Amino acid sequence: MIPSATNIRNALRLARREIRGGFGGFYIFLACIALGTGAIAAVNSVSRAVTSAIADEGQSILAGDVRFELRNREASAEERAYIDSLGDVAVSDGLRSMARLEDGSQQSLAEVKAVDGAYPLYGDFVAEPAQPLPALLAKQGESFGAVAAPMLLERLGIKVGDELLLGNARLKLTGTIVTEPDTLSDGFGFAPRLLISRDALIASGLIQTGSLVEHAYKVRLTDPSQRATIIETTNKQFPNAGWSIRTSDRAAPQLTENVNRFSQFLTLVGLTALIVGGVGVANAVRAFLDSKRTTIASLKCLGAPASVVTMTYLFQIGFIACVGILIGLLFGAIAPLIAMRFLDGVLPVPKELAFYPSALWLAAVFGMLTTLAFAIVPLGQAREVPATALFREQGFDEGKLPSWPYLAATAILLAALASLAIFTADDRFIASVFLGAIAFAFVVLRLVAWGIRALARRSPRVHSAALRLAIGNIHRPGALTPSVVLSLGLGL
Structure with a gap:
């Protein structure tokens, strides 16, 4: 009614x-x-x-509008020509390797990232001391410039200005990394970052058959409207390329x-x-x-x-x-x-x-x-x-x-x-299981409360009046035993 x-x-x-x-x-x-x-x-x-x-902030996180990633091989001439036709391109290579002191007394795993002069297309790379990145990575005599995460310096016990070896290449630390714009899009790192030039990586001799290397091509699109269809268009044109393509609206999926x-x-x-x-x-x-x-x-x-x-x-x-x-x-x-x-x-x-x-x-x-x-x-x-x-x-x-x-x-x-x-x-499955568990907990805790009241009702008579009243209040009509057990049980 x-x-x-x-x-x-x-x-x-x-x-x-x-x-x-x-x-x-x-x-x-x-x-x-x-x-x-x-x-x-x-x-x-x-x-x-x-x-x-x-x-x-997808463009800064990705350091580009589009990122093409290939594992263990570089882009072919045809693929590279296609990427270059889309706009400005910055190329980087990533791998893990051991950085070591010249006398071999200390060594540490490093996340090596080799970049070219166009990096980064978006965002700002900040180092200490504050100098342009090409100047920090430039070759000085027999040594290539390098910047590293402060943690790597701590592990090796070195400071800015010291030298270390990476493969066959000699590196001179010219600064420490303060901000790396695309670190989030590069994924989880197992070791401190070591940033070098692509020339230094080639000189190191680390890229060989069987090397686990990620080659990334980051593009600043000449026509930003291409971003919406770039993945579909590229995969249709190169169905067997095997590359991973990411756009700035999904910079860090x-x-x-x-x-x-x-x-x-x-x-x-x-x-x-x-x-x-x-x-x-x-x-x-x-x-x-x-x-x-x-x-x-x-x-x-x-x-x-x-x-x-x-x-x-x-x-x-x-x-x-x-x-x-x-x-x-x-x-x-x-x-x-x-x-x-x-x-x-x-x-x-x-x-x-x-x-x-x-x-x-x-x-x-x-x-x-x-x-x-x-x-x-x-x-x-x-x-x-x-x-x-x-x-x-x-x-x-x-x-x-x-x-x-x-x-x-x-x-x-x-x-x-x-x-x-x-x-x-x-994830609706997780939510469904969670709610099912809550319902099951309600049933179990109600049974626990019923058992507690039954035990209190059948407990032997005690001499203490206070204790006798306390036990009686557990099983009396209207007692809050079920609610208390539910609240404590669910909270736990």
């Missing part, structure tokens, strides 16, 4: 008057909703800030995927916090409505329909939930600003403060669905409080479930919450 407009107005008026009394009894409720909502909002906002920065995976994991952690908080919500709503049983009975004695009573407290709970959600969203909105201070220099971050409404909306929907899913059953039980409760002490009957519409509404809300978690996840 749909409530009339009059009943809705009366319920809103009564709810407004109830709220004037403050949030007494609802502080745990507020904390649960604010914490869970804030966690989801913050995680998704930071994730989107990082992924958007990766997309926006592995990093983006890792950020998204990490975001999904933390979103599920936030959802867990919300579900654990949902148990707190149910307890808070139940305790609050239990304290209002005489008010509910009085309203019924005065002729208020049960629907008005239910809507009154539903509106009140909804309003308080909105306050908790707003607190969480405020934290989620400023989280990127806080996180950027710590992530700057480690991951790409936005240059300006930005808000991510979709992340905040998602967190708000999670928060409201959780509130309603866990509040409906206590509201349904409150609806059944009889008018006679005004004349005698009577709380909610723990074993009595509300009528089927409330159970159906709870089931629908829980299904909506699960569906939202699954369909907004990058």
Whole structure:
């Protein structure tokens, strides 16, 4: 039966008057909703800030508009002519090798990167001392210039100006690397970077049959509109080239995927916090409505329909939930600003403060669905409080479930919450397994709570009055044993 407009107005008026009394009894409720909502909002906002920065700074991260990568072979004459026709090209070669001192006293694995004079096409390479890269890598007498990560200098116990050997080539350290623009797109490194010229790499003799070398051709497109179709066009023209092609809008796909995976994991952690908080919500709503049983009975004695009573407290709970959600969203909105201070220099971050409404909306929907899913059953039980409760002490009957519409509404809300978690996840299988595990944990913990109460009920009588009361409160009607076990178990 749909409530009339009059009943809705009366319920809103009564709810407004109830709220004037403050949030007494609802502080745990507020904390649960604010914490869970804030966690989801913050995680998704930071994730989107990082992924958007990766997309926006794609040219600098890739050091080009397009990157062609070949393993263990250089581009053929025909392939190189095609690459050159696209625009300006910078060539680099990467491999791992041992850098060593001339006397052989120290050696260390290094991620060797050999570049030509066009590197980098985008972004800035910064070294200490601050000199142009071609000058730092220029040949000086019998030695080739080289710049290295500070960690390599520490491992070898050398300083700028000292010499080391790489294969057959003699290198002189002319500086240390401060910023390498395309380090993220080069992938995970197992050792410190050693940057040299391509002439130095040829002189080293390290490129031989069987050498594991990555040859990268980075292009600044003459026509930027080609980027959208460059992969399809190139693969159609060279179907057997075997190269990996990456464009600046997907400059660091592995990093983006890792950020998204990490975001999904933390979103599920936030959802867990919300579900654990949902148990707190149910307890808070139940305790609050239990304290209002005489008010509910009085309203019924005065002729208020049960629907008005239910809507009154539903509106009140909804309003308080909105306050908790707003607190969480405020934290989620400023989280990127806080996180950027710590992530700057480690991951790409936005240059300006930005808000991510979709992340905040998602967190708000999670928060409201959780509130309603866990509040409906206590509201349904409150609806059944009889008018006679005004004349005698009577709380909610723990074993009595509300009528089927409330159970159906709870089931629908829980299904909506699960569906939202699954369909907004990058990996729906992981999200489904996670939610299945949560449901299984609920069942197991309910059985554990039942076992604890059964043991308490059958425990031998003790002489201590305090201990006897404590054991009795574990299994008495209306005891919070199931809720406490659920909260502690899910939290653990």
